[in-house]
Amino acid sequence: MARTRTRASVRPRTRTGPRVRTRTCLAGAAAFALLTLTGCGAADMTQQASPYANARGSKTVTLSVQSWVGAQANVAVVTYLLEHELDYRVDTVQVDEIPAWDALSQGRVDAILEDWGHPDQERRYVADKKTITPGGDLGVTGHIGWFVPTYFAEQHPDVTDWHNLNKYADQLRTSESGGKGQLMDGSPSYVTNDTALVDSLDLDYQVVFAGSEAAQITQIKQFAKEKKPFLSYWYKPQWLFEKVPMTEVELPAYQEGCDADPKKVACAYPNTPLQKFLNADFERKGGSAATLVKNFSWTTEQQNDVALMIADQGLSPEAAAEKWVKANEPTWRKWLRGA
Incomplete structure (x- = not known):
């Protein structure tokens, strides 16, 4: 839900949105080439990473996905659009909130789509090292x-x-x-x-x-x-x-x-306005994928619609994303502008 959700790990203090939360390991879905990590959500990302992260000269993207379902909904929809509208290959990696910042800084993942507020990490990687770039508001406020x-x-x-x-x-x-x-x-x-x-x-x-x-x-x-x-x-x-x-x-x-x-x-x-962050190299060189990630912004209600399909109705993340995308084209078409 740093969801301290201060989901909280909420967020700001961290949802850990909503603190650092790692909930359960995600089940793989057709839209997710999910990398299996040791110790659900607690992997040492200095040693493990997606083979597609920060790949040069190929249309690949690696997204960090947190274990709470709202974050899964974000990644599901962005993954679907990257694959079906922009012809990218997408990999997802689940990792705890703080290690995710390390992985993002190192280029082992390209983007975090829902951060609940980690001011110490922002100072270290955004302000000082400049290896991470803010990606803008998700559009959802965590509490x-x-x-x-x-x-x-x-x-x-x-x-x-x-x-x-x-x-x-x-x-x-x-x-x-x-x-x-x-x-x-x-x-x-x-x-x-x-x-x-x-x-x-x-x-x-x-x-x-x-x-x-x-x-x-x-x-x-x-x-x-x-x-x-x-x-x-x-x-x-x-x-x-x-x-x-x-x-x-x-x-x-x-x-x-x-x-x-x-x-x-x-x-x-x-209350914590939830934020996106990109690896600095990906932000500069990620082309249409980076543009989509930066443009991606939706409402609490829209996120909950997809999360409900996944967690309560039993749809796979890919199926939930496909259903939402087909019903909300005017919304996501705006995210593709400039991509």
Whole structure:
């Protein structure tokens, strides 16, 4: 969802959009020549890379794809257009958010299509080394927060104020939370502020990791099916809100710098306009592929449409992209201008 989604790894602090998240390894699809990496999302990209990355004299592109489904939707649509409209061969590589910056700098991948905000990496690679170039806004604003199911918020309206969370800790306790209320997070690889928030706000809760975005979605759906209460780190954009309505818990308001010390964070996550980044050589020499990547910008609703087809309707990324592309030609034709 640096989704710290601060999905969050949200993002800015990182979705990790939405922090650094690596959810589950992607299944290969016809549109994706997916490179298999050791240790899902945790590969050492200084040693491994796509054979097509930064290839000279050939129409090939390598895209970094994060494990959350919104990022998969971006890559699916751009891949489809590169292959079917511009006649490129596309390879995708899944890697955690921070290593992805290293891979991008080294030319082992050509572009990242959804970054949730990594200011340290931007300073290092964009400002200082100049090996990475900003690719512009994705058009989607990421937001991370704590959410409860709307059915529980309607029964207990005051639960949406963090001051009252301890009142409901017993109801939100699980077998994994050690006698405290459970705050459910996704993957341990997400960079989140949640442990610091629990400590700083003196909350009687334990952060419990589901293990991946997919596992977290499964758990949320199960809770909702049984109408059980839950408190979860979650992020927007995310298609699951269409299936399980959730209401955000109001945390202390975000102010610039309030999350500067990751061990003492006591404020909400910021809203993060999601960004694209390109390898500097690819930006200069990538021709129509680089132009398409820079022009690619869509809405939260459009991303969710494709994500829903992949994650909920069971379409492959390629099939979802094809369906969306056929229904939205006026939108993507603009991205091809100058390509």
